Amino acid sequence: MKKYIIIIVFLAFSLNTYAQSFGLKGGVAVTNFIGSDANDLDAESRTGFFLGAFTKLGEGNIEWMPEVLFHQKGAKEDGGNGSLVGNYIDIGVNGLFHINDELALAIGPYLGYVVSGTEDGESITDWDGTNRVEFGSNLGAIYNINDLLHLDVRYGMAFTDMLDDVSIRNSSIQIGVGYVFGY
Numbered sequence: 304m305k306k307y308i309i310i311i312v313f314l315a316f317s318l319n320t321y322a323q324s325f326g327l328k329g330g331v332a333v334t335n336f337i338g339s340d341a342n343d344l345d346a347e348s349r350t351g352f353f354l355g356a357f358t359k360l361g362e363g364n365i366e367w368m369p370e371v372l373f374h375q376k377g378a379k380e381d382g383g384n385g386s387l388v389g390n391y392i393d394i395g396v397n398g399l400f401h402i403n404d405e406l407a408l409a410i411g412p413y414l415g416y417v418v419s420g421t422e423d424g425e426s427i428t429d430w431d432g433t434n435r436v437e438f439g440s441n442l443g444a445i446y447n448i449n450d451l452l453h454l455d456v457r458y459g460m461a462f463t464d465m466l467d468d469v470s471i472r473n474s475s476i477q478i479g480v481g482y483v484f485g486y
Contacts, residue, residue: 328455329354330479334376337460338470344378349386351375353477359399366399368409376473377420385423389465389473391415397441407445409457414438437461437473445481455479 335341335348355372372393379386395413402408415437420427443457456479461472 324359324483326357326359326481326483327355328357328370328372328479328481330455330477332375332475332477334473334475335378336465336471337474338464338472340470341472344471345381346378346387347381349377349379349388351377351388353393353479355393357481359483364401366401366407368397368399368411370395370397374415374475374477376415376475387420387422389417389420391417391437393437395441399445405447407447409441409443409445409455412438412440413459415461432467434463434465434467436463437465438463439473443477451483453481453483455481 330353332351332353333348334351336344336346353372353374355370357368357370360367374391374393375388376391377386377388393413393415395411397409397411399407399409417435417437439459439461441457441459443455446454448454455477457477459475459477461474463472465471465473
């Protein structure tokens with residue numbers, strides 16, 4: 304996991320070269336499965352985390368916020384101790400549509416890649432039949448506490464199935480805090 308955090312920090316500093324502002328964000332992610340076959344799994348939501356870097360581009364009422372996140376996704380077995388956890392690197396670009404100086408609606412696509420995972424506490428080594436690339440969209444809101452600190456709430460939904468023969472996709476509710484270093 305340390306190497307993935309190092310990759311995120313490296314990408315973040317690379318993005319900072321072109322950005323008007325650079326920041327770090329992190330928080331809690333409540334994830335579950337959706338799709339036509341998701342009810343057959345008898346899964347329930349699980350709590351994980353996300354951590355990453357972002358930049359803000361543009362001025363005025365519309366800004367762009369590219370980001371790179373380490374994001375835990377998955378679900379746990381209903382009533383049991385089993386779980387399926389995927390550790391993803393998500394690269395997204397959100398459009399920020401400002402309602403006023405404090406509040407902005409955020410929407411945009413993301414591309415995720417599962418770099419590791421566990422099933423019932425055991426590391427997953429065989430990825431055959433698994434779609435490791437995920438494409439989806441985020442929809443949420445950002446509340447700027449001041450010029451440097453903001454609260455971020457969003458819902459992320461994957462459009463691609465996790466498995467080749469089963470209609471199961473990730474969904475995530477993220478609640479986090481972001482801090483801008485360069486303004």
